[in-house]
Amino acid sequence: MSEPQKTALFLAGGGARAAYQVGVLQAIFSLLSETGWPAERNPFAIVCGTSAGAINATAFASRADNFEESVTHLVNVWRNLNVEQVYRADSIGVIRSGARWLSLLSFGWLLRKWHSQPPNSLLDNSPLADLLNKMIDLPRLDAALEQGAIDALAVSASSYTAGRHVIFYQSAAEISPWQRAQRMSVQQQITIDHLLASSAIPLIFPAVPLYCNDRCEYFGDGSMRDVAPISPAIHLGANKVLVIGAGNVGVKREFSQFSGYPSLAQIAGHAMSSIFLDGLSSDIERLTRINGTLALLTPEQRALTPLHPVEMLAITPSQPLDLIASRHVGSLPLPIRTLLSAIGATEQRGSALASYLLFEASYTRSLIELGQIDVLKRKNEVLQFFKPSEH
Numbered sequence: 001m002s003e004p005q006k007t008a009l010f011l012a013g014g015g016a017r018a019a020y021q022v023g024v025l026q027a028i029f030s031l032l033s034e035t036g037w038p039a040e041r042n043p044f045a046i047v048c049g050t051s052a053g054a055i056n057a058t059a060f061a062s063r064a065d066n067f068e069e070s071v072t073h074l075v076n077v078w079r080n081l082n083v084e085q086v087y088r089a090d091s092i093g094v095i096r097s098g099a100r101w102l103s104l105l106s107f108g109w110l111l112r113k114w115h116s117q118p119p120n121s122l123l124d125n126s127p128l129a130d131l132l133n134k135m136i137d138l139p140r141l142d143a144a145l146e147q148g149a150i151d152a153l154a155v156s157a158s159s160y161t162a163g164r165h166v167i168f169y170q171s172a173a174e175i176s177p178w179q180r181a182q183r184m185s186v187q188q189q190i191t192i193d194h195l196l197a198s199s200a201i202p203l204i205f206p207a208v209p210l211y212c213n214d215r216c217e218y219f220g221d222g223s224m225r226d227v228a229p230i231s232p233a234i235h236l237g238a239n240k241v242l243v244i245g246a247g248n249v250g251v252k253r254e255f256s257q258f259s260g261y262p263s264l265a266q267i268a269g270h271a272m273s274s275i276f277l278d279g280l281s282s283d284i285e286r287l288t289r290i291n292g293t294l295a296l297l298t299p300e301q302r303a304l305t306p307l308h309p310v311e312m313l314a315i316t317p318s319q320p321l322d323l324i325a326s327r328h329v330g331s332l333p334l335p336i337r338t339l340l341s342a343i344g345a346t347e348q349r350g351s352a353l354a355s356y357l358l359f360e361a362s363y364t365r366s367l368i369e370l371g372q373i374d375v376l377k378r379k380n381e382v383l384q385f386f387k388p389s390e391h
Contacts, residue, residue, distance in 0.1 A: 006151070007386075008238030009044040009060070010230055013051025013223040014246025014276045015201060015356030017321050019081075019364035021056050021244045022074040023371020024315050028382060029071045031375065035388040039068040043386060044242070045151045048233045050222035051276070053246065054155035054198040055132065058190060062141040064150040077135055078364045085131045086359045087123040087205070089333040120206040122339075123357075128199075132192045141190070145172045153190055154232040156222030157197040160207055165225045167232045168194050168210075178235050182225060185235070186212055198222040201356065202275070226279045230287060234310055242385065243284065244371075245316035247277040263344025269322065269352025276356075284314050313385040318374050321367065323348075325355035328363040 011021050033039060042064045049057025056074060063070035083089045144150050152171035159166055167185040169175070177185045188194075197208035197219035207218040223229070233241050262270075287310060294302060294309045302308075326348045329337065337346060340357070344350040358364075375382055 005240060006045045006238050007043055007240040007242065008046035008048060008233035008236070009057070010233050010241055010243045011047075011049040011053030011057045011060075012229065012243070012245045012247075012276065012280050013049075013053050013199070013221065015052050015199075016359045016364060017246035017276075017317075017355055017367065018052035018056055019078045019367040020246055020317055020321070020371045021053065022071070022078050023368035024244050024375050025060070025071045025371075026075050026368070027372040027375035028386075029067060031379060031382055032386060032388055033068075035383070037386075037388050040066045042067045042070065042149055046154075046233050046236045046238045047150060047152075048154040048156075048230075048236070049198075050156040050226060050229060051199050051201070053244075054222060055135070055195050058141070058153060058155060058195055059136050061144065061150050061153045062137045064144040065140070065147065073135075075368065077131075078368060079361060081359050081361055081364050083333060083336060083357075083359045084127060086128050087125040087357075088127065089336045122204045125196075125200075125205045129192060129196060132195055136192070136195070138191070141170075145170065148172065152236040154185075154236060155190060155194055155198045156226060156229070156232070157194065157200075157208075157210065157219040158222060158224040158226070159212065159217045159219050161217035161219075162212075163225075165222075165227075166212060166219070167235075169232065169236065171236065175236060180228075180231075183228070185232070201272075204357070221275065223275045223279065228283050228286075229280050230283045230312075238310065239308065240311040240385070241287075241313075243280070243312060243314040243316075245277070245280055245314065246321075247273065248317055248320055263347065263350045265340065265343045265345035265347070265350030265353040268343070268345075269350060269355075272353060272356055284312070287312055311385070313381060315371075315374060315378070317367075317370060318377070319370060322352040322355045324366055324370070325358050325363060326351035328358055328360060328366070329354050331360040331362045332358065 047057045047061040059074055060070050063073060152169055154167050154169035156167050165183045168188050168190060169185060170190045177187060193208055193210060197210055200208055200220045202220050202224060207220050209216050210219050230241055230243060290307060291309050294307060329346050340346050340354060345353045
């Protein structure tokens, strides 16, 4: 007897780039609706996310009892976003965090008064907690799990204290935790603090304390040290996974000319790409390779291995998001533009860093539109993955 089909949604990290994901989800909802798919029916039994993808995943899961409402709510948030909802962009806020942080890097050895209380991050993301409380209905998430609208939710974070990657998951049924090298899972009720920790981009946003197995640890962005980002969905029971990235996974970048020594922003953007894209790209390749190998085995040989095929559809941006960001940097508030210009992030070659921090409607709406376009270009693949006629 074949296993019941359980489809998972995995949303990758990427700061402001995560707006792309809601465009993809909106287009998928539209395509399924055209086939007669019930507007309230959520197609994902398992929802996983990391970093900004964890925020989208939890917001989606908290309204999993109504697919249309869940997608519409996410789109409305991202279409009307501004940086003041995510981090302080006023002059005083920037001076207290970013300007002090850059000054400390430059000549902090002269500023003895900062030795006891150094700034924790480039930006102060205290407004984000208010946004998340308005964006996510945690009691409704608990109800959705109890009523079977969703089986499980997982979000990832990286422990600076213990030097390991942790998957926090909340499920309707009891699911035994799993552990791998430098990775572990913990069954906990997901809170706003978990999302603040998962989305705390290193150096940009401050670390967040969380209790993990009765011990308080400081956590940062869940994309760090995440060598197998898709694996939580499989551990939680998925045999089909829709992966929505927030960067150009596997796309070779072109360059026209030598542009001199890289700016600090260019180096930081390269590091961000390593954190947010490399692990996902490798995991997609790994899963594809495993599926290909299993397809070559006989049923008897497959029965001898703990591995099983996992159908996967990966949707990632078809255009470089840093180039899109370079066209919208001017929409940032002046104090943030001034701060970013000091490290070269307002130049085109440094716009990769800006692409993660550009929580402005002009940029996020462009990414939402790109997500919609990319899905429509792959309409047949999407419908084949969901097979709406069989449900």
